[in-house]
Amino acid sequence: MPMPRSQQVCLDDTPYYHCVVRCVRRAFLCGEDPFTGASYEHRRSWVERRLLFLASVFSIDVCAYAVMSNHLHVVLHIDSETVKNWSVVEVLERWHKLHKGTAFTQQYLLGGTLPAYVIKLAEAAAETYRARLTDISWFMKELNEPIARRANLEDECTGRFWEGRFKSQALLDEAALIACMAYVDLNPVRSGISDTPESSDFTSIKKRVVAVEENSQPKTLHPFVGHPRKEMPNGLPFKLADYLELIEMTGRIVKEGKKGSIDASLLPILQRLHISSDNWLCIATEFEARTGRVVGQASSIDQYCESHHRRRNQKSAQLLA
Structure with a gap:
């Protein structure tokens, strides 16, 4: 039986969540349908505009996203403090x-x-x-329903466009967060849609790269604010330059189909988060397949299970060790 959404989202555990929503009836969110030859590429902009608009309305930040041919990935941050004011x-x-x-x-x-x-x-x-306005279920509902109505109107049909439930994963610590963001940002490269992360249209990584070229960060995305510290501003606990370098190196290996590893000595961010370089590629390419409802390092999973009186699922933390 699916776990109620209220039990999956707990701000005492983490404000970060990975959400995935998929189309039904072989429907195409965007891209080209190989059976009919019809192109739905224009729908990518529908989704991106709606997603970033909702981020400006809700007290929920978009950390990463990728619009794929029949599904959407998004990493969200619930800002429970700002909404109080x-x-x-x-x-x-x-x-x-x-x-x-x-x-x-x-x-x-x-x-x-x-x-x-x-x-x-x-x-x-x-x-x-x-x-x-801090509820992920409402956020995803406000994202999905207008897109579904518009797509059904264009397809001249009725009925469900999206699966009934979106999938959500709680990202319990920094290691889980950066692993998931990298997985989302590299989805188009891994799927063969794009050659490089920075050329992946309608993704957060391209929006960040474009902003970096103008010496800024996109206002519509949750910003990178550096390593955790006292009086830390609201944002992602990483350096943007470290993250972009990590994505660039990982993307090169994924695109070329190599089984090689990334030298952790070149990437202090992996060392700081205690993620082994040998496991990183597996994390960045198989995040969904290798993880469960909650994702984190062993200590984070143990703390979560203890506070919720649940048994530890071995699948949840293995790749982040």
């Missing part, structure tokens, strides 16, 4: 970018003198919306 007005304005809200929330935003009961109902609705 949003005023009622800001919460309602953000939610109204997605839905009309209620007559009471609309009246509240218009301002002026309002009856006490209208204020109370609007503020109660705002607290409901506040919770939804």
